[in-house]
Amino acid sequence: MNVIVVNKRNIIVISTLIISLFLASGLSKQQAVQQLVIHGTLNNHYNPIKVDDSYSKEVFNLYLKRLDPSKRFLTKEDVVALSIFKYSIDDNIERNHFKFFNHTQKIYTKRLKYIKKNISSYFDTPLDFSLDEFLESDSDKRDYLSSLDELKDYWKKSIKYQILSQYISLKEAAVSDNTLITATFDAELEKKSREKVKKEFNDTFTRLSEESIDDHRNYYFDTLINVFDTHTNYFPPEKKADFDINISGKLEGIGAVLREEDGFIKVVRIVPGSASWKQGELKAEDLILKVAQGNKESVDLVGARVREAVKLIRGKKGSEVRLTVKHVTGEIKEIPIIRDIVTIEETYTKFSVIHDDRYDKRFGYIYIPKFYRDFKNSSGKNTTDDVRNALNELRLQQVDGILLDLRNNEGGALVDAVNTAGLFIKEGPVVQIKGLSPAQNVLKDRDRSLLYDGPLVILINNYSASASEILAAALQDFRRAVIVGSNSFGKGTVQTFIDLDRMNPAKTAFFNPLGSIKLTIQKFYRINGGSTQNKGVIPDITLPDASSHLDVGERHLDYALPFDTISPTTFTPWSRAPLNTEHLASLSQQRLSESEPFQNLIKHIHFIQERFDDTLLSLHIDTAISKKISTSSESKAYSDSIKEFDFLSINIPHQKRLNDAQKESYKQWSETIKKDLYIMESCSILNDVFQTYALVTKE
Structure with missing residues (x-):
């Protein structure tokens, strides 16, 4: 078989000759797209691969898996x-x-x-x-x-x-x-x-x-380059507008991020503040089986494409959509949701003061749902300024420690991850970036000012990804913060879009629009030299996770790039209060073993795991009903066991400056804090860190 040799260049290079040949040889638009997609990826991908027999085998297997x-x-x-x-298939491509x-x-x-x-x-x-x-x-x-x-x-x-x-x-x-x-x-x-x-x-x-x-054919084009890595894709023109199928923001809908998985429509994430988030029953990892408009008959979504599902789920503000979903427990339930417009306020940073009566301590709590920045407006809202304002307010409140919550934060503006990390250190490197060239680019915090130097805990989970992993990893490497929760997602790569129409506008106008390719061009590395890719950030203190049985994370995705290392960069670890994370983890595990809420969670996790592993479904009515009753009973029992922690009280120090919409958002948010197991235990860990700081101060 013939091999297409990789030309490793870090800029978009599609020769005028190739484009001219498209027109001169009378090739179809589909043939033009196939050539541009392949050559565009080969010339620009972080880790280009040979288009040969091995490549053909991977494309063959992946396409059949996607098709059926x-x-x-x-x-x-x-x-x-x-x-x-x-x-x-490589020969198919060469002969077009x-x-x-x-x-x-x-x-x-x-x-x-x-x-x-x-x-x-x-x-x-x-x-x-x-x-x-x-x-x-x-x-x-x-x-x-x-x-x-x-x-x-x-x-x-x-x-x-x-x-x-x-x-x-x-x-x-x-x-x-x-x-x-x-x-x-x-x-x-x-x-x-x-x-x-x-x-x-x-x-x-x-x-x-x-x-x-x-x-x-568009799915086929996507498969041709998806074997390069899991985040490299072909986007036909209509799909580019619906990138990530995020039914939120300025769209009228329910506020859920969806994807296709094994023939089902899966909920990837619930957008904070959205109609789904407010309704409360739709969860990440749910499978949407059916959709109905108001009182109309349901439409089956099994086997449907995401684009079709989105068309059915979206709708005007105030209208009702009914989703029949299958929870991870196996329970099938119909969920009514009133569509709404998701306001941007709902996804901004929030903060509060948590008073913990167990230790008579006041902890600052900062929740960052994503790293946002309006690049078109230099004076617009951004994560760094909002976290800075939160820290200044919390310092005035004389809190005994800060809990930074990055759970479900899928990333965003890299500059804000770097600048936010800089609020907790004097100066130094935050992340290394490497592309096709041997050079390593180090992004640093160059501001020598230190806004907060007290006890710091960062809470992450399986859905903390990309920029949030950069922040957590940097402060972990500096030994500035204790990382708590579950292993992060493990997305340590950078993608960019290449518009196929713009590769050579003068020569491709005849075919426009051709679509775009999204491809991986760089990789993130921690300041200690390790990548966040695939491996993610491993917490210093691990807490039980209800999604632990699910294949969540980069390492579970087809063709994810591997973990690797480069040379570490020079940095000075935090020295004010050396953290003995092993001792802190031991104290936490002892508390968990004596905590009824956590023991209930662990029991529920085991039940979910058993249901998840039980894939052989009985078609006998007695067995099916028995299983249904058991699932409903366990789900209700666990739901009933979740109570507010009466030893936690929440104060919003800037309450008077909030508008009505913000007040309602904060009200709902505050109610979830008092029932949150992970926040409860993180406060205990913060208290342990506080004791370490207090001991150093005495010495």
Whole structure:
């Protein structure tokens, strides 16, 4: 096989000759996009790879995984038939044709029609829920099905499970909250369940059949470069406007970040202050199974693309959308949400004073949901100024320590991560950045002033990423702060967008718009030389995490760049109060072992883990109802165990300066603080750090 040799340059270089050849040779727009996407990535990616047989194998496997993540369309025979292209996709690219894509599309379309034709009649006959049948829901635990008969059998069991779940939900709705449902058969509810699932089945196949060949070719283009690394993607023109599918900001919607995963629409993050956040029931990692507008019938989202899901979920302010979701516990629930406009105030830094009666201490609490900055307005709001103002206010309150909360902070403006770190140190390096060139760029805090020099704890979790990891890692390396929580996400890379239309406007205007590529161009490194990539920031003190069983983090993503190291840079560790983090961790673990709230959490985590691992689903009515009752009972018991900590009181020192919207936002935020286990334990850790500072002061 021929190899496309990598040309390692750190600038956008697509020769005029290549573009001219597009026009001169009469190539199609799709062929132009394929060449530009590949060459643009090869010439600019941080870690370019050879487009050869090994590359072909990776593209082959990833594209089939994306096309049929649940292994419910393609058979083993189909995969074998397509395997003739497994090592020749590089040749397809060099010769600028789409043989692999075209053959895959043909087989996929054929299977869609086959399933639609052969399964539709299954809804016409009442089902028997007394049979001992099972469905393996985890596609990683089963191979592609061997024959069309096995494929039909899988679909029948899958549909039966959906009807059974719907049937149980209807039975639950027919009884009062405190009444347990029974397995007594109700023919009318069974018929209603079949009719509802049949409609969802037909809707799903209608949407799948309406996807154009260009839609699928765009997924293919994306796969061609996604094997370079997990954050390198192709964006067709319409997708660029919906980057990250963030239904928030100035959009009228619910305020949730979504993505496609294994054939489902998964909630990645709930935007603070959004309609979903205020409603409170939709959570990160939930799977959105259905969506309905007000009182209208639900539309099935299983197998739907994110773009289609977003169109259904978005809507005018004040209108209702009903989402049927599957929580990580396995519980399926319908959640009504009134759409709203997310105001920017809701995502700004907040701060308060927490009085802890256990130690008679006052701790400053600063919550940073993201690192924001208006680059078009030099006098606009930014994270650094807001944290500086918070620290000045908290110093006036004479707090005994500061808790900096970076949980769920997915990053943002790098300059603010660096400048915010500088508020807690006199001066020095904060992060190293390396691109294709051997040179290492060190970003430093050059302001010798020190705004706060007291006890400091930083709280992180699995969703703390990018810029928030830079801040936490820097202050950990300086030994300036104690890092508490769970392992951070591990995104230590920098991406940029390249507009394909702008590569050579004079020559590509004929094809415009061509879309964009987002590709990784640099990597972050800690000041100690280690990367935050993949590995993330490991806390000094680990706390139990309800999402620990989930595959959250860069290390779980396909084609994530590896952890590596470079030379450390010179810095002077914090010396005012040396922190014995091992001793602090020991004190924390002792408290956790005696804490009823944390023991309840650990018990709940074990239950969730068991449910998560139980992927073999029973289609027997008795077993299904028993499991449903058990799940509902455990979820309610844990929910009821969450109480406010009466030894914590919250004071908003700047309350009088807040407007009405801010006051309401702060009110809801304050109520969550008093129930937050992690804040409660972080206050205890802050008290331990305070004792260390007090001891040094005495000496």
